[in-house]
Amino acid sequence: MDEVRLSINGKECIAGKGQTILEAALRNGIRVPHLCYHPRISRTGACRICIVRVNETMLKASCTEPVADGMRVVTEDDEIAEIRKGILKLLLAEGDHNCFYCDANGECELQALVNMYNIEQVPEEYPRRNRVVDYETSEGLKRNENRCVLCGRCIKACAEIQVSNVWDFADRGSRTCLTSDLFAKIGDSGCVKCGTCVQLCPTGALSFRTVLGRGQAWELEKESSICVYCGIGCKIDFYKNKEGLLVKAMGNEDGPNRGHLCVKGRFGFDFVQNPKRLSRPLIRENGVFGETTWDEALDLVANKLMEIRRRHGPDSIAALSSAKCTNEENYLMQKFMRAVIGTNNVDHCARLCHSSTVAGLAAVFGSGAMTNSIREVPLSDGFLVIGSNTTENHPVLGSMIKDAVINKGKGLIVADPRRIELSRYADYYFQVKPGTNIAILNGLMHVLIEEGLYDKGFVAGRTEGFQELAGTLEKYTPEFVAEVCGLDNPEDIPKAARLMARLKPMALYYSMGITQFVSGVNGVKSTANLQMLLGNIGVPGGGVNPLRGQNNVQGACDMGALPLSYPAYQSVTDEENRARFEEAWGVTGLPVKPGLTVVEMLNAAIGGQVRAIYAMGENPVMSDPNQHHVIEALGALDFLVVQDIFFTETARYADVVLPASAFIEKKGTITNTERRVQPMHRVLPSWGDARDDWWITAGIAKRMGAKWDYRGPEDIFEEMRTVTPSYAGITYERIERELIQWPCPTTGHPGTQYLHKDRFPRGPGLFTAVEYTPPAEGTDAEYPMILTTGRLLEHFHTGTMTRNSKVLDELVPEGFVEINPNDAKNYNIGDGEVISVSSRRGSIRIKARVTERSKPNMVFIPFHFYEAAANKLTIDALDPTCKIPEYKVCSCRIEKIYQ
Secondary structure, eight states: OOEEEEEETTEEEEEETTOBHHHHHHHTTOOOOOSSOOTTSOOOOOSOTTEEEETTTEEEETTTOBOOTTOEEESOOHHHHHHHHHHHHHHHHHSOOOGGGOTTTTTOHHHHHHHHTTOOOOOTTSOOOOOOEESSSSSSEEEEGGGOOOOOHHHHHHHHTSOOOOEEEESOGGGOEEEETTBSSGGGTTOOOOOHHHHHOSSSSEEEOOSSOOOOGGGOEEEEEEOSSSTTOOEEEEEEOTTSOEEEEEEOTTSTTTTOOOHHHHHTTGGGGOTTSOOSOEEEETTEEEEOOHHHHHHHHHHHHHHHHHHHOGGGEEEEOOTTSOHHHHHHHHHIIIIIIOOOOEEOTHHHHTHHHHHHHHHHTSOOSOOSOGGGGGGOSEEEEESOOHHHHSHHHHHHHHIIIIITOOEEEEEOSBOOGGGGGOSEEEOOOTTOHHHHHHHHHHHHHHTTOSOHHHHHHHEEOHHHHHHHHTTOOHHHHHHHHTOSOTTHHHHHHHHHHHSSSEEEEEOHHHHSSTTHHHHHHHHHHHHHHHTOSSSTTOSEEEOOSSTTHHHHHHTTOBTTEEGGGEETTOHHHHHHHHHHHTOSOOOOSOOOOHHHHHHHHHHTSOOEEEEESOOHHHHSSSHHHHHHHHHHOSEEEEEESSOOTTGGGOSEEEEBOOGGGOOEEEEOTTSBEEEEOOOSOOSTTOBOHHHHHHHHHHHTTOOOOOOSHHHHHHHHHHHOGGGTTOOHHHHHHSOOBSOOOSTTOOOOSSSOSSOBTTBSEEOOOOOOOOOSSOOOSSSOEEEEEEOOTTOOTTSTTGGGSHHHHHHSOSOEEEEOHHHHHHTTOOTTOEEEEEOSSOEEEEEEEEOTTBOTTEEEEESOOGGGOGGGTOOOOBOTTTOOBOTTOEEEEEEEOOO
16 A cells, blocks of 8 residues: 555545545544444545644545545644534434433443533524334344444445345435435334344444343443354454343454454344243153253263263263364363274264365365455455355355445345345356356356366366366256256357356355265266356465355364364274374374264164264254254164253253253354454353363363373363464464464464365365256156255254344244245145145144245245244255265145134
């Protein structure tokens, strides 16, 4: 950035070319009063509070006036002070700014300016107009426009950060007011309750509805931690009152979210203090659960596990680790299973969401992680979003992509079976049939090769296998692909491919709409094929970017909570790795036999090979496919331990239930989807007698003879660093002050923003000739419809947390099935009508939601709701390589229920 030199209040200052006077002053530690300006939105110049004198004569709005070399600025003199006082008096006179009953008391920027300029009286004769007060229609937000100063921050926050464009001004002059989608009430609008408008509002015009506690601003205590929901890993400042109740959550600008939050991050924290939380260990006796002490519970667990191991061998025991737990807790769980139990039977929910990512990208690149960074979104010239409902499942990133496309003019191609929000803004949208991702990707690559649009230099210099790929792609003409994918716009496939070739760089984002198939690994390889063909690997703003579903899926994989890998993906079958870990852990005889995956564990339980399961933070009754089969497997066990924060659907089948601390009750680290390691801080004490997951696992291990003496998470992290090369240079001290992404091999290394800059870990990138293969289960006369499943914006995973959160449960209190209007007409089904949905595995009753969002002959069901559990219907067919279940497609039928 070119430098500009100017004088502010006699001080020689340096500013960047293009900066405003206000930005230059703030950069140099000089305060200029302002109301409409905020660093996260574009310049407004509405309030005029920030006027300054330029070159001894002109009065300018410092928030819009650019700096110039030699400029002389005075930020306040007698005239400026009087003008500011006059503006403030008019604002006070026009509105209802009684601080005694205002939610913003103590943190109101208008209040601070009034105090600063010692304003005591306002003109009573000024005409005051009563405006809209709406405290009821929105589940999360309150609006009192009598406190509004028309600064426009909320409008720009919604247009430029959330990019929903709900807020706007209506009318003119003294009648100017806010409107939400042209409605007077927030609840009538398309507001998604992200709360960014409230966070940026300088007064009490917009505020949050009470979720748990209340408190004056000066009474609240703040601590930051990381959101527990999706893989973005948003940093949040949590506020609690004197009674220890959580009051609000505010986005922290140091995190990957840059201060933005979605509705779950903003309001989904109150489950932590829900009275239904588990607070004491429970033991089942004669079919009834009773409370007990920690010593009795842990003694029982340790003794039962030792007995089962003695009678049936170590491989008769399996464990489920958790992507909702910290790196330290996942590391300790896999160490417990390998070094104490003596088996590699440890897995976690990544098996169900992104195991195909790890396997696919590792085969192609040599590393199975997201290649680029969230902060590179502005560097991308365009985006391909395939198999990812980004604005609902990773909403903060979705807003970043919307900003780039809508506000910055970047390119966008979307492929998804449902008309997701991003499809509205796409240059090209392909509404593919579920399970046909490989075909559409092959079709795009066919055009790139046929028309010579691929990056020939990258392909020749950094890849292998091109000729075999090209041969396979020959038959994937636009017409052939349209037939396979069920598209009526084959002419758009060449157009989209040509656009991709022009977008330099283009970032590819995907999620479970690519991975959760029996062809999941091949689907992932196809995304890599496309990006290598375009030369979009190893450059900022490009890459293959899998979006992880939970805040520590990446970290749990990194820590070795997988049946085939020690930490850092070091194979358990390699003798050198085994020797290295035996030395580090002070044990002998670590197992070399690969362990069982999540679904294989349950199959083995039914077969009698697995006799005990220790489940930490997992709820397989809700999360695993073919629910009837899961329940049968849990019932076949000799012993089941469930360690969780609520009495989950899985806990009903447990012998022992151990109460664990929730995410803001613990300290540790998590690794988000972009490989960024972040610290979690303890905001609250643990609920009741709940304990940290690492403490519980360590307690069991010590009772089984392990000589563990960890004093806390940092001790575990330090040990983990010594056996995890990609984390070796990361320390607690560093991540408190630095943004670090692995690989980070030494403490002097800055971390790695994007991967594969000059070479791939495997050498040349491997093009994989992949053919489209149909899903495991096709439709027929008995089951003529396709079922696909997924998540909602307002809920998460099995609903354990979000359905115990007040605002989130109010927003979507029950499940539904999306049905296309054509199908609804054919089956005589009305919107809101309870219908039957059945598959070969089960049947549920659920309300119909008639919408154009889903393709004809396809239905969509979110899997958060036990009363209408989607996984009663899903198939447990597995990808042969990574063993991920095919959640995204199976056959079903829908039926009207006649009373």
